Amino acid sequence: MPEPVTRHILNVSGGKDSSALAIFMRDRVPNMEYVFCDTQKELTETYEYLDKLEAYLGKPIVRLNAGRGFDHWLKMYGGYLPSSRMRWCTRMLKLRPFEQYVGDDPVRSYVGIRADEDRSGYVSTKPNIKALFPFKEEGINKADVFRILEESGVGVPDYYRWRSRSGCYFCFFQQQEEWLGLKENHPDLFELAKSYEKVDPETGERFTWSQGRTLDELTAPARAQEIRRKAAERKKRTTSDRLLQIVADDDELDPSERACLVCDL
Template structure:
């Protein structure tokens, strides 16, 4: 008598960040891989626009998007890390809030994760698990899908881009230290409550005698005090970018690709 258990089927997984590329990839693969599982690692510090867009995607995809970390706040993970805020050099937020929950979600199952890196950014690398049971595929690279195609996929679906693109170049936590100074100004204008909350985190470090600012080189109260100057510089930069030869209007849509040292598992 054979007591061996039948092998589990390979799981197909696509992580959504609320960004344009992972969203377009989910739309692109919806009918190609019907048994795809979708998940969203909620950091507890998401923009309202991001959460709203995830809900819209869930309706479009016609199946639930698993919410990882749904019962845990950012403060929970902050305490786990000695109340030290994440920075570009001590980026504990990515493994704690994104990678570890994902690997726990997969467990020991054999899984393929689908990553939204495009054909025009093959120099970039997404999250690569060290677990032998998890492998990655890059459908946009395989099929030659570029940035312009991504926007067309979103437009054709009827979903369009998330509303935060009106003032921000990518997804991520509302206090993400990779956002530009003009995006901090945008946060102060669009979500003053979240801006004030980000300031309290910064002040907490300040009171503890630590040198830390969310935005490099200045505290948020200093930054917002020169909001007009920051907006003028950002506008001038946009004008210079628009004046460059052969620069398509689509490529002026934020500067996400200009300084993408950020975490792809958060932003794509």
């Protein structure tokens, strides 16, 4: 029997790093397969950005998860919202569909961790999947990523004006300021995010996206003012460049508080 052909796959998240990697690899690995694990709860900006990236790459970005989005798995998990401690969403909506797509084929999986990052990233335990880190190998850092995106004409996703990560609009890894950004930029999605929050009528236990507070409490005028004041102070401390700053803020976070690599690259 002939040896199975090794597949080359790049999992795009809709974030800046994996998108820059896709651009970087386009001519280096012409037979690359591009995939996107769709939770069906992404921002419209992400879907628009993927279309733009797809046009640049000149081949389709395969959407995985069709028909089995977040709501399906929320039901399967008894209505328990995912959290940083119980992150079933990443497992079921990002990792599993990718591994199912790959099957048992020998695969090189390209991961967009930069040379200036110390995260190790998701490496599948499946023996047929070998992770490669071209940005690390080539010494590509954050400034290089922005340069790659700009020079390609693809640019950065529009949501970077107010949010530092790709992923679900209600992602619990969001910074408080970003919840305000969601309310301002997508009031309809903010209302939908609110509708997932619940209070157990028997125990009084609250299931909220942001620890200890409902989204209404988080974005109440006095609290919102305080969040904005602190965010403005943080920004003054370093650079005046809004785009670089919001990404810099993200990098300052404790790694455990950051979104996983599969959801946000």
